[in-house]
Amino acid sequence: MIRNSKLINLLSIVFLSQLSGCYGSNSTNIANTTLENVSNNEATLLKSSQSKILLLGGNVSTFDASEDAFEHASPKLSEEEKIKFKEGEELFDLEWEVASTSESKKDGLGPFFNSNSCVSCHLADGRGRPPKDGEEMRTMLLRLSIPGKGEHNEPLASHNYGGQLQGFSIPEIKQEAKVSISYQDIKGSFSDGEIYILKKPLYRIDTPGYGLFEKDTMISPRVANQMSGLGLLEDISEKDILALEDIDDRDKDGISGKANYVWDQENKKFSLGRFGWKSNQPTIRQQVAGAFLGDMGITTPIFSSEEITTPQENYLKTTKYVNGGTPELDEKGLDSVILYSKNLSVPARRNINDPEIINGERIFSSISCNKCHITNMNSKEEVIHPYTDLLLHDMGKDLADNRPDFMASGSEWRTAPLWTIGLFKTVNKHTNYMHDGRANNLTEAILWHGGEANDSKEKFKQLPKEQRNELIKFLNSL
Numbered sequence: 001m002i003r004n005s006k007l008i009n010l011l012s013i014v015f016l017s018q019l020s021g022c023y024g025s026n027s028t029n030i031a032n033t034t035l036e037n038v039s040n041n042e043a044t045l046l047k048s049s050q051s052k053i054l055l056l057g058g059n060v061s062t063f064d065a066s067e068d069a070f071e072h073a074s075p076k077l078s079e080e081e082k083i084k085f086k087e088g089e090e091l092f093d094l095e096w097e098v099a100s101t102s103e104s105k106k107d108g109l110g111p112f113f114n115s116n117s118c119v120s121c122h123l124a125d126g127r128g129r130p131p132k133d134g135e136e137m138r139t140m141l142l143r144l145s146i147p148g149k150g151e152h153n154e155p156l157a158s159h160n161y162g163g164q165l166q167g168f169s170i171p172e173i174k175q176e177a178k179v180s181i182s183y184q185d186i187k188g189s190f191s192d193g194e195i196y197i198l199k200k201p202l203y204r205i206d207t208p209g210y211g212l213f214e215k216d217t218m219i220s221p222r223v224a225n226q227m228s229g230l231g232l233l234e235d236i237s238e239k240d241i242l243a244l245e246d247i248d249d250r251d252k253d254g255i256s257g258k259a260n261y262v263w264d265q266e267n268k269k270f271s272l273g274r275f276g277w278k279s280n281q282p283t284i285r286q287q288v289a290g291a292f293l294g295d296m297g298i299t300t301p302i303f304s305s306e307e308i309t310t311p312q313e314n315y316l317k318t319t320k321y322v323n324g325g326t327p328e329l330d331e332k333g334l335d336s337v338i339l340y341s342k343n344l345s346v347p348a349r350r351n352i353n354d355p356e357i358i359n360g361e362r363i364f365s366s367i368s369c370n371k372c373h374i375t376n377m378n379s380k381e382e383v384i385h386p387y388t389d390l391l392l393h394d395m396g397k398d399l400a401d402n403r404p405d406f407m408a409s410g411s412e413w414r415t416a417p418l419w420t421i422g423l424f425k426t427v428n429k430h431t432n433y434m435h436d437g438r439a440n441n442l443t444e445a446i447l448w449h450g451g452e453a454n455d456s457k458e459k460f461k462q463l464p465k466e467q468r469n470e471l472i473k474f475l476n477s478l
């Protein structure tokens with residue numbers, strides 16, 4: 001949804017003009033300057049004239065910090081692409097319906113699904129969260145597998161339930177199962193004596209509809225990620241990402257970093273993984289098609305048959321179930337959702353001149369947060385600030401899901417990009433962080449760090465409260 005775009009451009013003018021002395025002195029030009037028409041040269045000038053990073057997504061940034069902040073199209077889109085973006089947005093927001101016998105192009109939900117639209121999980125293009133007491137699981141999901149690896153090194157799907165547990169099914173079709181979560185307290189304290197309690201989630205699967213779960217079934221609970229700047233991440237060169245790898249920790253800083261290599265279904269080859277909480281998807285294209293199939297039961301040209309196990313197939317034969325055509329979404333529709341997913345702007349930082357935030361940024365580097373959350377990366381022709389290396393890191397046993405995903409071990413996770421992190425509260429009305437949303441605020445997110453990040457975490461615990469608050473304020477400015 002692109003609302004208030006006039007207002008935003010106006011705001012950006014004011015903002016840019018306040019920022020840079022050289023712009024300010026040339027105020028007649030500023031009147032026509034929006035992010036849209038700041039040329040590359042001018043943008044570079046802008047950046048070099050600021051000591052602090054403002055435009056996290058380079059030219060693909062927006063100055064909206066309202067609840068619509070994540071929903072803006074990249075200003076770089078051509079007129080033709082803008083139309084396609086709109087079509088993609090409509091399909092992203094569309095509530096898919098159960099297939100009927102009539103000729104609808106927009107049906108085919110299920111038979112099993114986690115939700116009926118992309119936007120219901122990626123709310124306002126933002127972040128999902130775990131269910132509260134009594135709620136159903138809606139904006140997160142559980143990946144499933146059994147020990148062993150498939151032909152392409154992929155996790156082995158459960159025989160009865162497949163690679164993902166879907167909590168919902170279309171009318172008159174038996175459900176797969178229900179998940180509930182309970183929490184176990186983990187107590188700790190900061191060096192100044194302040195006590196904290198972290199809540200470790202424990203998952204329980206009940207009422208299995210299609211036979212028993214294999215006894216050593218592994219689960220990986222994951223919330224829906226924010227959608228900003230994904231195309232920029234896709235445009236970082238493989239070479240630059242691999243240059244950050246240090247698998248054997250040769251520099252002995254306790255931090256390694258390893259690329260995931262995953263199967264690219266269309267190109268029939270292994271590719272560098274970048275998307276998903278374990279860098280388990282190679283491209284936005286495959287991630288989106290995977291979401292249509294896995295999360296909503298919508299087939300596309302990439303994944304053209306429903307993910308149904310043998311016991312499910314046998315059962316469906318006894319029902320009136322029909323699918324919505326093969327595929328249920330054609331290439332044109334899929335392509336528009338991919339373009340949409342690639343081209344959402346990244347909100348610019350806020351309050352960058354606040355002295356506490358400036359101190360917080362210094363602390364971020366001094367306790368080595370920036371060794372994984374890499375500040376500057378090249379994305380095609382410009383520098384972006386995603387605060388990630390897109391690599392896998394061993395994060396210790398408390399955070400582990402114990403479920404390997406291609407080359408990622410059960411305790412390895414992709415460094416989460418930190419751009420947009422300060423805006424979830426405004427956009428998504430919650431502050432649940434980490435892959436399963438277990439951290440209730442940013443302090444808890446840091447306290448869950450272990451493994452390669454343990455040293456950073458310990459240093460954080462030793463900081464006086466005032467400095468801890470400055471670090472959190474810095475994170476909230478991203």
Ligand code: HEC
Pocket residue numbers: 092114115116117118119120121122138139140141222223224225226227230274275276277278280284287288291292295296337341
């Ligand atoms: C049931 C909730 C749910 C629905 C519905 C859903 N997603 Fe997601 N999405 C997720 C989860 C969970 C992840 C993380 C997956 C992983 O780590 O393997 C994710 C990840 C993504 C990513 C990768 C983001 C990143 O930072 O790596 C993209 C892109 C995406 N989804 C697009 C879509 C699109 C497009 C649709 C609709 C076709 C959709 N999703 C529907 C839950 C959902």
Ligand code: HEC
Pocket residue numbers: 255277364367368369370371372373393395399413414415416417418421432433434435436442445446449452453456457460471475
């Ligand atoms: C060894 C690499 C590493 C270091 C060092 C590190 N992190 Fe992280 N960080 C990660 C990974 C990996 C994740 C994702 C973990 C997960 O979701 O389970 C993450 C997640 C986060 C998140 C939550 C992001 C989200 O989207 O939910 C925040 C906030 C964060 N880190 C801040 C910090 C801060 C602050 C520091 C320094 C005290 C730090 N990190 C040090 C690797 C690192």
